[in-house]
Amino acid sequence: MGKVSVRFFARYAELAGCSSSAVNVPTPATVADVIARVREVFPGTRDLPPRPLAALNQRQVKLDQLVSDGDEVALLPPLAGG
């Protein structure tokens, strides 16, 4: 098992009901596996799009990226900077 920090922002934080937490996933695991676990633990996040934008350790990544114990996965609503 690996423990992965998860962070939620903007609308996703409202859906999750919190801005940060952690989930345990059986390793090896991908970002997509972490998101699947998040949907189980935080029922509000079931309304997230099927393939949300995600960042691993502060860099945007594809959902098939592997995660390691201690990593941070952030779920990012559609970006709206500027």
Add this chain to the structure above:
Amino acid sequence: MMMHLTRHPLEIDALLAEVQSPERGGTCVFLGTVRNDANVTAIDYSAYDDMALAEIQRILSDAETQWPEARVTLQHRLGLIPVGEASIAIAAAAPHRDAAFAACRYVIEEVKKRLPIWKKELHGDGSAEWVGANDHR
């Protein structure tokens, strides 16, 4: 040292001071301001601050790799910003105007694509709406 993220009105003079020098004869400033779309009175900006700061450094570094003679910087405002006030300022200076315009344009386009920043529009009737909330990409 100027902060790239701030909760106060943007400091254009500080941005200019960071990029201008006697050998750079062209300076370009871009301001993005909150627009009065459909009864919008203000926008509440929030960010994943640590990642946004890292991404800003990467964007500015990419710009200076492409236009080595240019210097470019930016400041993004967070929190509640009323209509008509600036949410982002970018300043680029280079020996000649072409590189200044190009670097400035590059940075705002990359900001739009890459910065983990979100906005909630506040309306005159008291309602509020996340921008992009219906965009299921």
